[in-house]
Amino acid sequence: MMQQCPFCHSSDIHLLEPSQALSANVLTSSMISPATMAAxxxxxxxxxxxPPIIGAxxxxxxxxxxxxxxxxxESPKVSHSIPIYRCNHCQMQIDPTIRTIQ
Incomplete structure (x- = not known):
């Protein structure tokens, strides 16, 4: 388990569920949808x-x-997935397998 956020060094971090870790991808894909881009x-x-029809x-x-x-x-569901943490202080998602420069 992670003890400290590598970005802000806060100890207020928690483990995310797999569905919570993917929510950023869903948000990004809905922002760049064809309907949004047409508008x-x-x-x-x-x-x-x-003429607006050309822009649409x-x-x-x-x-x-x-x-x-x-x-x-879509990747097949793996039962031994890598845990993802979120810092409650700076709101960054933390992948413990990636090393940060300190």
């Missing part, structure tokens, strides 16, 4: 005096490319 493209194209199509294509590139295949 952003339409908004930007309006401010540039370009461009944004949807860019969002689709991001989703394709960032999409990770």
């Amino acid at each position: 952003l493209g339409a908004s930007v194209s309006k401010s540039l005096n370009v 199509i461009a944004g949807a294509v860019i969002g689709g490319v991001f989703m394709f590139v960032l999409d990770e295949p």
